Amino acid sequence: MGDMTISVDDSTLLAAMRSLGPRAESFTKSAANVTADHIVDEARRRAARATGETASGIVAQESRDGTGYVVLSNNERMPNLPLWIEYGTKQGKAGSHASPARPYFFASAQIEQGAHESRMREAIQDAIDAEGLGE
Secondary structure, eight states, X not given: OOOOOOOOOOHHXXXXXXXXXXXXXXXXXXXXXXXXXXXXXXXXXXXXXXXXXXXXXXXXXXOTXXXXXXXXXXXXXXXXXXXXXXXXXXXXXXXXXXXXXXXXHHHHHHHHHHHHHHHHHHHHHHHHHHXXXXX
């Protein structure tokens, strides 16, 4: 049997694959925004309320590199209060008190994990399809 050689021009395929990363980012960033908003909503519902400052300090904002979103829990009056609520406190000096943990932040993120993974898979598939690399 003789040798056979096949030549294929793969330049279009390789160019599409190279542009997939930047193209996918617009799809995944949108999906990350949905996730961040869901985490904010859930965390606000779960946050312990005395003044409402902790709940109102739970916000989503664009990440510094612009590729996604982060969810933050801030309290301007008492910056450590979100940590104290999330993890609880131990009695220290005389006059201080102990409070049990009342998780609201990480529990909210954990609840959203499965839906986030599904959204990301769908976003990446949408990017693949938009590049013409899908089925």
